[in-house]
Amino acid sequence: MQLCMRREQSDDISDNWLLQFINVEVLREVGQLVLMNSEGDDPEFAVLKKGFYNPTLRMKYKHSATNIRLTQPGASLFPEEKVQNEVAVMRYILDKTPIPVPFIHQFDSKEKSPLKLSSYIMMDYIEHDTKMHEALNYPGCPTEKRGHLDPNLDEGRLETLYGQAAGILL
Known part of the structure; x- marks a missing residue:
């Protein structure tokens, strides 16, 4: 019974957190962070599909794109550690294999994110045909x-x- 209540609370936290992204001001703050760390002119800002644990937003330029992936509260128990581990794994793969891995521009904690939304990773977008x-x-x-x-x-x-x-x- 207690496990069901915790799951419901977690779902509520997650769902309510996602509602912020309807607000244009929230999207503007995230977009400004991406713009400060990217090069290009005439960018197009878009909210990509949300995965199970991370909403992803993209700033697309004429010849490239940058993603910012935020950890979703309620969906991950240790979001700060999750981001640090993902960055470490991507850097390891980049150093030790020929597998294409996005360049990481920046990653940081919830405290240093726009509007203190959540920990995040900002990285290049790798074009692909399909998943x-x-x-x-x-x-x-x-x-x-x-x-x-x-x-x-x-x-x-x-x-x-x-x-x-x-x-x-x-």
């Missing part, structure tokens, strides 16, 4: 639902996708 989830999922399955392997997926495509993933893991 593995979308490439393997059966057509028509909403992205917010757990995916299912498309039984009609071409075997060659499947081998290519899993081969690339295996190459990265190895």
Whole structure:
């Protein structure tokens, strides 16, 4: 019973925190932080899809883009440590493998974020054609639902996708 109440409280915290991003002033503050740390002219600011633990906002320029990913209160138990660990892993992957990893412009704690929203990572956006989830999922399955392997997926495509993933893991 107590676990259910904690989960409901966590969901309430998370949902209420996300409502801030309807406010233009909140988005303006986040956008200003990205602009201070980016180069380019005539940027286009957009809220990207929210993942399970992080909303991501993007400042897009003519030839590049910068993302800022905020940790979502209520969705992660240790958001400061989560950001530090993600940055450490991305830097390790960059140093030790040929896997493309976004350049990290900045990361910081909730206390030093715009409006003290949450800890965050600001990084380059890497252009890509599709996500593995979308490439393997059966057509028509909403992205917010757990995916299912498309039984009609071409075997060659499947081998290519899993081969690339295996190459990265190895």
